[in-house]
Amino acid sequence: MLMEEIKKKAKAAGIKTVPARTKKLELVRQIQTAEGNFPCFGTADGFCDQLTCCFYKDCIGKDY
Numbered sequence: 001m002l003m004e005e006i007k008k009k010a011k012a013a014g015i016k017t018v019p020a021r022t023k024k025l026e027l028v029r030q031i032q033t034a035e036g037n038f039p040c041f042g043t044a045d046g047f048c049d050q051l052t053c054c055f056y057k058d059c060i061g062k063d064y
Contacts, residue, residue: 001058006031009054028055 001009006027010018013034018027029039037050041059048060 001055003027010034028058031055 003024006024007018010027010031013031015027015030015034025042028041032041032053032055033039037053040048040050041055044059046060048056050056053059
């Protein structure tokens with residue numbers, strides 16, 4: 001997922017300000033927390049049971 005998409009998702013999740021230097025990994029974890037999920041993005045080692053997470057594909061594919 002591109003950073004611009006993530007910023008839109010952050011806004012939709014109620015995260016009001018996103019500093020310009022915020023890293024993708026950090027922002028995604030903030031979104032996960034805001035949505036009531038575990039802030040686990042980037043910690044999967046080839047397996048994740050959070051199949052409904054919108055970041056699942058990026059996380060498992062290590063696209064960050």
